Amino acid sequence: xxxxxxxxxxxxxxxxxxxxxxxxxxxxxxxxxxxxxxxxxxxxxxxxxxxxxxxxxxxxxxxxxxxxxxxxxxxxxxxxxxxxxxxxxxxxxxxxxxxxxxxxxxxxxxxxxxxxxxxxxxxxxxxxxxxxxxxxxxxxxxxxxxxxxxxxxxxxxxxxxxxxxxxxxxxxxxxxxxxxxxxxxxxxxxxxxxxxxxxxxxxxxxxxxxxxxxxxxxxxxxxxxxxxxxxxxxxxxxxxxxxxxxxxxxxxxxxxxxxxxxxxxxxxxxxxxxxxxxxxxxxxxxxxxxxxxxxxxxxxxxxxxxxxx
Amino acid sequence: xxxxxxxxxxxxxxxxxxxxxxxxxxxxxxxxxxxxxxxxxxxxxxxxxxxxxxxxxxxxxxxxxxxxxxxxxxxxxxxxxxxxxxxxxxxxxxxxxxxxxxxxxxxxxxxxxxxxxxxxxxxxxxxxxxxxxxxxxxxxxxxxxxxxxxxxxxxxxxxxxxxxxxxxxxxxxxxxxxxxxxxxxxxxxxxxxxxxxxxxxxxxxxxxxxxxxxxxxxxxxxxxxxxxxxxxxxxxxxxxxxxxxxxxxxxxxxxxxxxxxxxxxxxxxxxxxxxxxxxxxxxxxxxxxxx
Numbered sequence: 291x292x293x294x295x296x297x298x299x300x301x302x303x304x305x306x307x308x309x310x311x312x313x314x315x316x317x318x319x320x321x322x323x324x325x326x327x328x329x330x331x332x333x334x335x336x337x338x339x340x341x342x343x344x345x346x347x348x349x350x351x352x353x354x355x356x357x358x359x360x361x362x363x364x365x366x367x368x369x370x371x372x373x374x375x376x377x378x379x380x381x382x383x384x385x386x387x388x389x390x391x392x393x394x395x396x397x398x399x400x401x402x403x404x405x406x407x408x409x410x411x412x413x414x415x416x417x418x419x420x421x422x423x424x425x426x427x428x429x430x431x432x433x434x435x436x437x438x439x440x441x442x443x444x445x446x447x448x449x450x451x452x453x454x455x456x457x458x459x460x461x462x463x464x465x466x467x468x469x470x471x472x473x474x475x476x477x478x479x480x481x482x483x484x485x486x487x488x489x490x491x492x493x494x495x496x497x498x499x500x501x502x503x504x505x506x507x508x509x510x511x512x513x514x515x516x517x518x519x520x521x522x523x524x525x526x527x528x529x530x531x532x533x534x535x536x537x538x539x540x541x542x543x544x545x546x547x548x549x550x551x552x553x554x555x556x557x558x559x560x561x562x563x564x565x566x567x568x569x570x571x572x573x574x575x576x577x578x579x580x581x582x583x584x585x586x587x588x589x590x591x592x593x594x595x596x597x598x599x
Numbered sequence: 600x601x602x603x604x605x606x607x608x609x610x611x612x613x614x615x616x617x618x619x620x621x622x623x624x625x626x627x628x629x630x631x632x633x634x635x636x637x638x639x640x641x642x643x644x645x646x647x648x649x650x651x652x653x654x655x656x657x658x659x660x661x662x663x664x665x666x667x668x669x670x671x672x673x674x675x676x677x678x679x680x681x682x683x684x685x686x687x688x689x690x691x692x693x694x695x696x697x698x699x700x701x702x703x704x705x706x707x708x709x710x711x712x713x714x715x716x717x718x719x720x721x722x723x724x725x726x727x728x729x730x731x732x733x734x735x736x737x738x739x740x741x742x743x744x745x746x747x748x749x750x751x752x753x754x755x756x757x758x759x760x761x762x763x764x765x766x767x768x769x770x771x772x773x774x775x776x777x778x779x780x781x782x783x784x785x786x787x788x789x790x791x792x793x794x795x796x797x798x799x800x801x802x803x804x805x806x807x808x809x810x811x812x813x814x815x816x817x818x819x820x821x822x823x824x825x826x827x828x829x830x831x832x833x834x835x836x837x838x839x840x841x842x843x844x845x846x847x848x849x850x851x852x853x854x855x856x857x858x859x860x861x862x863x864x865x866x867x868x869x870x871x872x873x874x875x876x877x878x879x880x881x882x883x884x885x886x887x888x889x890x
Binding site: 450 | 637666674683
C-alpha cells in the first residue's frame with residue numbers, strides 16, 4: 291500500500307443522521323489519508339466526520355507520540371469546517387497541527403474563518419484556550435513538497451467560493467480530489483432573443499469553459515484514485531441546480547473516464563438522497579457503463595470504508 | 600512632502616476603495632435579486648461601468664489567484680471567478696454619491712462621464728472591427744476605451760474644487776483638460792489613471808492606453824494599435840460631443856494617426872449612429888430596474 295484513503299464524512303451540505311442514511315453515512319466531508327508503512331497521517335477537510343476521526347487518531351496515534359499532522363481544507367464553506375471544534379487533538383498539549391486552505395477574495399485569514407468558530411458566541415471553548423500548536427496557511431494553486439516523498443499539487447475548481455482540488459503523489463501513486471466542483475459551462479450562451487445576448491461573449495465563453503474544464507481533467511489525468519463531486523443526477527442538475535457548484539454523477543463519470551482515471555469515487559452525496567435512492571442511481575449508472583464497456587472502476591463513497599492504492 | 604506628493608498620497612488612498620458609478624447600481628441589485636437574470640445580464644452591466652469592470656479584472660489578475668497569464672476578457676473572468684463571487688464583489692463595491700447636494704458639487708457629472716466612457720469603448724471597438732482586427736481582440740479595445748479616463752474619477756471626487764477650476768480654465772483659455780489639470784493640481788488624469796491601472800494590475804496594454812492617450816506621439820511601446828484607436832475614439836467622442844468628460848477643446852487628431860489607422864473623418868459619421876444606438880440600448884438596459 292502506498293496511500294490509504296478512509297472516508298469519515300461523505301455527505302454534502304449538512305449532516306444527515308437518520309435511518310435512511312445509515313449505510314453511506316450522514317457526516318459531512320472528511321478524508322483520512324495514510325502514507326506508506328509508517329502510516330503518516332494527512333487529513334482533507336474538517337466536516338462533521340472529523341469528530342470520529344479525532345477519536346480514532348487518539349486511540350491509534352497518540353500512543354506513538356504527540357500528534358503532528360496537516361489538514362488540507364478544500365474550501366471554507368461550513369460543511370467542510372464545522373467539525374473542527376470537535377476534533378479532539380486540538381485540546382491536547384503537544385499536538386502540532388498545520389491547517390492549509392484557500393480563503394475567499396475578501397481576504398479574511400484562514401485563522402479567523404476556521405478558528406473563528408471557537409468563540410464565545412458559538413462555542414464554550416475559545417481559540418486562546420486550545421492546548422495544541424496550530425498554524426494556518428492560505429493556499430493558492432501551487433505545488434508543495436511535504437517531505438518523506440509526499441507531494442501535493444492544488445488546482446482551482448468551480449464553486450460559488452474559491453475551492454481547491456488536491457493531488458497527492460507518493461511512491462508513484464496518485465490520489466486526487468475534485469469537490470466541491472461543477473463543470474465550467476458557457477454561462478453566456480443565452481437565447482439570441484435575450485436582450486443581453488452577445489455573440490462575442492457566447493464565443494469567448496465557450497472557449498473559456500472548454501479550456502477550464504480541460505485544465506481540471508489534466509489535473510486528475512491518470513489518477514489511481516479520484517474522489518469527485520456527484521451531488522446531483524444529470525436530470526436534477528439540468529432542471530434547477532446549475533450554478534450551485536456541484537457536479538452530476540454523469541459528468542463525474544464522463545470527465546474521469548476521459549482523463550483515464552483508474553478508480554472514481556462518487557462523493558458529496560445530496561442530503562435529501564436516502565441509501566436506497568443512492569444505490570438505485572448507482573446501479574442504473576453501472577448498467578450503462580457495462581453497456582458502453584467502460585473499464586474504469588466506479589464506487590460510491592461510504593462512511594467508514596477505506597480504499598488503498 | 601511637496602504638494603504633488605501630497606496630492607498623489609490622497610489619490611492613492613482614494614483608489615484603494617474607489618466607488619463605482621451609480622448608473623449601474625440599481626441594475627446590479629436587480630440582477631442579484633432576480634432568479635431569472637442570467638450571467639449575460641451580469642456581464643452586460645459590469646461592462647457598462649468602468650469601475651466595476653476594473654474591479655473584476657483586478658480580482659482575476661490579482662496575486663490572490665496567482666494565475667500565470669493576464670486575463671483581459673470579462674467573459675473569461677466571470678467564468679473563472681464564478682457568478683456568485685462576481686455578484687458579491689459588485690454588490691460590495693461602494694457607489695459614488697449623487698450630485699443633488701450642493702456641498703457635493705463636482706466638475707463632471709456621472710451621467711456625462713459614463714456616456715463619454717461608454718462612447719469611447721464602443722467607438723474603439725467599432726474602429727477596430729472596421730479595421731478587421733482579430734475578433735478575439737475586440738473586447739480589449741472596448742475595455743481600454745471604457746477605462747481610458749478612469750483617472751478623472753479620483754480627481755473629480757477627491758479634489759473637486761481644483762477640478763472645477765481646471766474645467767473653467769479649459770473654457771477660458773481653450774486648452775485641453777490634461778494641461779489645465781496639471782496647472783491646478785500638478786497631476787493629470789493620465790498619471791492618476793496609471794496609478795489605478797497599476798493598483799488594479801490591469802496589464803501593460805491598459806496602462807499604456809491610460810497613460811499615453813494624450814501623448815501618443817512620444818509612445819515607444821508595442822501597444823500602439825490599441826492606443827491610437829482609443830485616442831481616435833476619444834477625439835471622436837469629444838468632437839461629436841457624445842457624453843462629457845471635460846474636454847471641450849481637445850487637441851485635433853493628427854493626420855498621421857488617420858493615415859496609420861487607415862480611417863477618415865467620414866468613418867466617424869458612420870460610427871456616430873452606431874454609438875448612439877449602443878448608448879441608448881445600454882441606458883434602457885440599466886433603467887429597467889427603475890421603471
